[in-house]
Amino acid sequence: MLFNSIAFAIFLPIVFFFYWIVFQHNLRWQNTLLLIASYVFYAWVNWKILSLLIVTTLVFYGLGLAIYNAAGTKKKNRLNTLGILFGLGVLLYFKYANFFITAFKDLFEQIGLQTNLHTFSIIVPIGISFYTFRLLSYLIDINRGKQEPAQDIVAFSAYVAFFPSILAGPIDRPQLLLPQLQTKRIFDYNLAIDGCKQILWGLFKKAVIADNCAVVTNFVFDNSANLSGSTLLLGAIFFSFQMYADFSGYSDMAIGIAKLLGFRITQNFNYPLFAQNIADFWRRWHISLTSWLTDYVFMPLNIKWRDWGKKGLLSAIMIDFIICGLWHGANWTFVLWGFYHGLLFIPIILSDKMFKKTKIETCKWGFPTLKTLCRMIFTFFLVTFGLIFFNSESISSAWTFVSGIFSSSLFIIPSRKVLSSLTLCVLICVFMFIEWSGRNNQYAIEFLGLRWKKFFRWAVYMFIIFSIFMFVKTKETPFIYFQF
Numbered sequence: 001m002l003f004n005s006i007a008f009a010i011f012l013p014i015v016f017f018f019y020w021i022v023f024q025h026n027l028r029w030q031n032t033l034l035l036i037a038s039y040v041f042y043a044w045v046n047w048k049i050l051s052l053l054i055v056t057t058l059v060f061y062g063l064g065l066a067i068y069n070a071a072g073t074k075k076k077n078r079l080n081t082l083g084i085l086f087g088l089g090v091l092l093y094f095k096y097a098n099f100f101i102t103a104f105k106d107l108f109e110q111i112g113l114q115t116n117l118h119t120f121s122i123i124v125p126i127g128i129s130f131y132t133f134r135l136l137s138y139l140i141d142i143n144r145g146k147q148e149p150a151q152d153i154v155a156f157s158a159y160v161a162f163f164p165s166i167l168a169g170p171i172d173r174p175q176l177l178l179p180q181l182q183t184k185r186i187f188d189y190n191l192a193i194d195g196c197k198q199i200l201w202g203l204f205k206k207a208v209i210a211d212n213c214a215v216v217t218n219f220v221f222d223n224s225a226n227l228s229g230s231t232l233l234l235g236a237i238f239f240s241f242q243m244y245a246d247f248s249g250y251s252d253m254a255i256g257i258a259k260l261l262g263f264r265i266t267q268n269f270n271y272p273l274f275a276q277n278i279a280d281f282w283r284r285w286h287i288s289l290t291s292w293l294t295d296y297v298f299m300p301l302n303i304k305w306r307d308w309g310k311k312g313l314l315s316a317i318m319i320d321f322i323i324c325g326l327w328h329g330a331n332w333t334f335v336l337w338g339f340y341h342g343l344l345f346i347p348i349i350l351s352d353k354m355f356k357k358t359k360i361e362t363c364k365w366g367f368p369t370l371k372t373l374c375r376m377i378f379t380f381f382l383v384t385f386g387l388i389f390f391n392s393e394s395i396s397s398a399w400t401f402v403s404g405i406f407s408s409s410l411f412i413i414p415s416r417k418v419l420s421s422l423t424l425c426v427l428i429c430v431f432m433f434i435e436w437s438g439r440n441n442q443y444a445i446e447f448l449g450l451r452w453k454k455f456f457r458w459a460v461y462m463f464i465i466f467s468i469f470m471f472v473k474t475k476e477t478p479f480i481y482f483q484f
Helices: 006-022 027-043 047-069 073-110 128-143 153-161 174-181 189-222 229-260 278-284 287-304 310-328 332-344 346-350 370-390 395-405 422-437 454-471
Strands: none
Touching: 006 027, 006 229, 027 047, 027 153, 047 073, 047 128, 047 153, 073 128, 128 153, 128 174, 128 287, 153 174, 189 229, 189 422, 189 454, 229 370, 229 395, 229 422, 278 287, 278 332, 278 370, 287 310, 310 332, 310 346, 332 346, 332 370, 332 395, 370 395
């Protein structure tokens, strides 16, 4: 069930009505309704994958209690290791089994050994990467003494399956979401209105920017071997905007829907298109995943290899980003994409700028200074180059795309199909101007027009709604991160 579908437009008001009108004064029934709604929402894609979610939830619920009540550190660590192996084992089997089988088969065949290895027919459960990481952080934090186990299995199950964020994040930590599920919730009109505005802005990003960029990028990436370098470059640029608008649009809608239900969940984006270096970009992009990997992968490795100095720091970064790439999917293109981003950190680490936050400097008219703008553009193109590998089916097709850009055809007139996207270019400029104006807020239109007269403020909202209906695609388009 997609957020931008008619089915969800019917589903959400029904849940909202029963949640706030029928069960408003009963926390237990609210959580039960939320759990049932989350399971229905999840099973809507394929009911067969629901059983895995339920079994995994029950296993981690029991392990959390067992670790907390275990006598002695060794027993706690053993149970924690068992839980981690179980969680990673489930993830590796369903998402990566065929990838590793194919990789080993190719390796053996290259050295002249024939194998009888065959791939399996496996249904990859949607959202498995997101809810597995949520469960792993729950177990690890209990073992570290940072989290008490949930006693209420309904609240815990609702935390794991929370429907606004189960399919594509954010990856909420138990310390944030579980206490909210265990506390009585009272309807907050202002929070609900704020949630509606964030949903509206997320839907604008998805329907107006991302889906219309997809028309161009799908054409370019599907025909990369036959297009000019100038067309390929423009296609790559459009994909950067598509990627950001699609994923951040989903995150805005997820956060907005959570607000309608009285929850505050993790902010997943902080205007990454305005980043001034690659470290700044990763502090702003997919924040819930970045912080998860920082806490559970990078920091333990960095502490362990502290004596190695910058070599240890760089090694931890490389491993962190390779895992980040592999987390996105079972394809060597994602591994290479992660490795590429790790390489981009080398000059930042060598110049001791990795942990220094960059401030956006503006001129008297409110726009970025020339120096800041140049840094933003340079970072944007570094990220755009990496996304070519991210969006390619194979390394060879990515190489064809890249070599096409760096050819003499880069200087010829682009394809008519790309040049005809003038309206889309105008929409992107309007979108970026609004994002820039609201860059200090949680989302761009959070405080837009609050000091204006009501008529003008509503005129802006109606313009956004009109744009959505004007440019929305008639066919439901899934979000890019649903595949992860």
